[in-house]
């Protein structure tokens with residue numbers, strides 16, 4: 109199951125995959141590949157993995 113996510117800072121599009129885990133320890137932080145905005149890597153018992161999706165930003169479309 110994937111969810112769509114956009115970086116709240118630069119609007120870069122990501123697909124988010126949730127992976128259930130029993131680990132309770134702090135996980136490494138995830139950062140936007142475009143602007144380094146920090147995303148949460150853990151939520152409600154699941155690890156969040158972010159995959160940048162094909163760019164569909166306005167600049168590319170105007171080419």
Ligand SMILES: [Zn+2]
Pocket residue numbers: 115116117118119120140141142143144145
């Ligand atoms: Zn960003």
